[in-house]
Amino acid sequence: MRSVAPLLLALGASATAVAAPTPDVVTLSIVATTDLHGNIAPRNDQGGLAMFGGYLKNLRAARAADGGAVLVVDSGDTFQGGIDSDLSEGAVVIDAYAALGYAAAVIGNHEFDFGAADGPGARQQRGGDPRGAIQARAAQASFPLLAANLIDETTGERVAWRNVRASTLVTTAGVKVGIVGVMASDALRATLRANVHGLRVAPLAAAVAAEATKLRSEGAEVVIVGAHAGGACGEFGKPTDLSSCDPSSEIFALAQDLPRGLVDVIAAGHTHQGVAHEVAGVAIVQAYALGRAFGRVDVAFDRRARRVVGHEIFAPRDICAAATATGGCGAQSGDATAVYEQRVVAADPAIDAAMAPALARVRALQATPLGVVLDTPIGRSGAAESPLGNLFADAERERTGADVAINNNVRGGLRTDLAEGALTFGALYDVFPFDNRLVTLTITGAELRALLADEVRRDRRGALGLSGVRVRVSCSPAGELGVEVTRQNGAPLDVDKPLGADEQIVVAAMDSLVLGQVFAAVPAAGGNNIPADAPVLREVVEDWLRARGGHLAANEFVQAERPRWQYVDDDLTACLKR
Numbered sequence: 001m002r003s004v005a006p007l008l009l010a011l012g013a014s015a016t017a018v019a020a021p022t023p024d025v026v027t028l029s030i031v032a033t034t035d036l037h038g039n040i041a042p043r044n045d046q047g048g049l050a051m052f053g054g055y056l057k058n059l060r061a062a063r064a065a066d067g068g069a070v071l072v073v074d075s076g077d078t079f080q081g082g083i084d085s086d087l088s089e090g091a092v093v094i095d096a097y098a099a100l101g102y103a104a105a106v107i108g109n110h111e112f113d114f115g116a117a118d119g120p121g122a123r124q125q126r127g128g129d130p131r132g133a134i135q136a137r138a139a140q141a142s143f144p145l146l147a148a149n150l151i152d153e154t155t156g157e158r159v160a161w162r163n164v165r166a167s168t169l170v171t172t173a174g175v176k177v178g179i180v181g182v183m184a185s186d187a188l189r190a191t192l193r194a195n196v197h198g199l200r201v202a203p204l205a206a207a208v209a210a211e212a213t214k215l216r217s218e219g220a221e222v223v224i225v226g227a228h229a230g231g232a233c234g235e236f237g238k239p240t241d242l243s244s245c246d247p248s249s250e251i252f253a254l255a256q257d258l259p260r261g262l263v264d265v266i267a268a269g270h271t272h273q274g275v276a277h278e279v280a281g282v283a284i285v286q287a288y289a290l291g292r293a294f295g296r297v298d299v300a301f302d303r304r305a306r307r308v309v310g311h312e313i314f315a316p317r318d319i320c321a322a323a324t325a326t327g328g329c330g331a332q333s334g335d336a337t338a339v340y341e342q343r344v345v346a347a348d349p350a351i352d353a354a355m356a357p358a359l360a361r362v363r364a365l366q367a368t369p370l371g372v373v374l375d376t377p378i379g380r381s382g383a384a385e386s387p388l389g390n391l392f393a394d395a396e397r398e399r400t401g402a403d404v405a406i407n408n409n410v411r412g413g414l415r416t417d418l419a420e421g422a423l424t425f426g427a428l429y430d431v432f433p434f435d436n437r438l439v440t441l442t443i444t445g446a447e448l449r450a451l452l453a454d455e456v457r458r459d460r461r462g463a464l465g466l467s468g469v470r471v472r473v474s475c476s477p478a479g480e481l482g483v484e485v486t487r488q489n490g491a492p493l494d495v496d497k498p499l500g501a502d503e504q505i506v507v508a509a510m511d512s513l514v515l516g517q518v519f520a521a522v523p524a525a526g527g528n529n530i531p532a533d534a535p536v537l538r539e540v541v542e543d544w545l546r547a548r549g550g551h552l553a554a555n556e557f558v559q560a561e562r563p564r565w566q567y568v569d570d571d572l573t574a575c576l577k578r
Contacts, residue, residue: 024304030265031071035108040092073102073226078111114133181225181226192530204229230269265285268286365425405466406466439510439514443504451522456481
């Protein structure tokens with residue numbers, strides 16, 4: 001067998017140790033992906049699971065030729081993000097990962113975004129298990145999902161779900177390899193609160209150390225940690241040079257906190273950055289996000305001594321069908337066909353075939369008509385108001401019976417416009433592919449005025465859709481900001497009464513708004529654990545559209561003569577400085 005290091009250096013690896021040139025040394029190629037976020041197809045000539053399959057085929061052929069093996073692991077946030085994956089609640093990705101031959105995948109925070117498992121029409125059963133979707137994906141998978149530090153607060157133990165484990169032990173090329181899975185300490189803060197209520201994350205280092213020690217006692221000769229926790233580095237030329245890296249990286253702290261030699265490789269994630277470095281003797285790789293690249297560590301294992309004798313760390317490798325002259329991805333005339341492991345890379349048709357059944361179900365769902373025709377496009381942006389944002393707010397208010405509805409139009413809100421013509425479920429889903437829930441709470445008129453005024457002071461014009469009230473914004477010559485709030489019929493709100501006064505206003509809003517900065521000063525929103533049976537916002541809007549039927553146009557939701565947001569003075573600079 002040839003020495004591992006010279007070949008890898010020729011292919012662009014960074015060497016931290018050189019395997020002895022002996023037939024006893026076998027190469028285990030650890031391939032790591034992370035934060036796919038449902039991006040199963042190429043984006044801008046980069047990525048795509050079928051093309052990734054081509055890279056794996058070439059690498060497996062190389063390892064088959066020298067007696068080694070390939071292990072593929074994923075570090076979480078795998079399903080949520082791409083429309084096809086969202087509408088299948090990750091089923092299409094599970095099918096693809098099975099065909100790609102993954103050994104294990106870690107559960108990340110966004111694996112919980114789907115909540116309860118969908119029924120017909122991509123609708124959740126009210127009161128369903130808020131972890132139903134992730135449990136369905138775990139049960140579907142032919143490989144284990146890993147979560148060593150995810151604790152059920154009811155039992156105080158790790159979650160006990162089918163095919164979800166703390167670790168797994170596999171044998172490949174005659175070597176026993178243990179794989180542990182963990183998530184970042186703050187991971188559950190970055191998902192829908194209703195879906196993770198009652199769960200907590202245990203400290204990473206203690207969880208990894210305990211599980212890795214257990215694996216070693218069971219015969220593991222190599223230990224890999226898949227971690228939905230990460231770092232960030234800018235240069236990959238020398239693995240031991242951390243000068244381009246964020247020194248506060250959680251994943252570096254984990255490596256430093258572990259007993260020396262307990263863990264060999266960490267496949268990191270969560271931060272959407274790149275890492276290809278060695279910390280405290282541990283090889284750490286992380287390959288950005290959205291399926292654009294993969295990480296790789298080649299572990300040299302001496303089968304006679306039964307120990308790791310070296311490793312080679314590769315910089316994140318972009319997934320390309322064609323490579324530009326500068327090494328990036330491209331598909332223009334003159335670009336070279338991608339080559340990996342001295343073989344041309346071709347997309348693996350078996351991966352597309354594996355995804356086809358789930359994609360067929362998605363396409364049928366997208367084509368479902370909602371019984372509404374749009375006579376004009378309904379856009380999500382405008383000078384001061386969003387027609388689409390106001391449509392959502394109208395639907396929220398009318399379906400809940402609230403006095404007022406507030407909708408987030410921008411970041412974390414509406415994703416695209418509605419085009420003219422017959423409206424389909426797919427078009428609505430493209431606008432709002434999230435499973436955020438709609439909640440109602442009772443506040444005072446003074447609190448409502450205060451939160452709307454705060455939006456103005458933060459210069460977030462057009463950020464909120466409104467229904468049930470009208471807001472008039474002015475700026476006096478003396479620099480005094482005026483925010484007048486009236487009911488939709490023009491009647492004034494009792495905004496001058498103190499908190500706890502007679503007038504109470506029921507407000508409907510998306511959970512992330514209620515729990516975020518918009519409602520930060522409203523005591524009724526503080527500590528609100530969103531009920532598991534609160535309706536999904538998209539389903540509320542879908543029901544409103546189906547019930548309304550007929551024709552809709554943008555001028556029904558933004559009217560020049562009756563604006564919901566009226567800026568008397570276009571320039572508020574003098575008032576916003578105060």
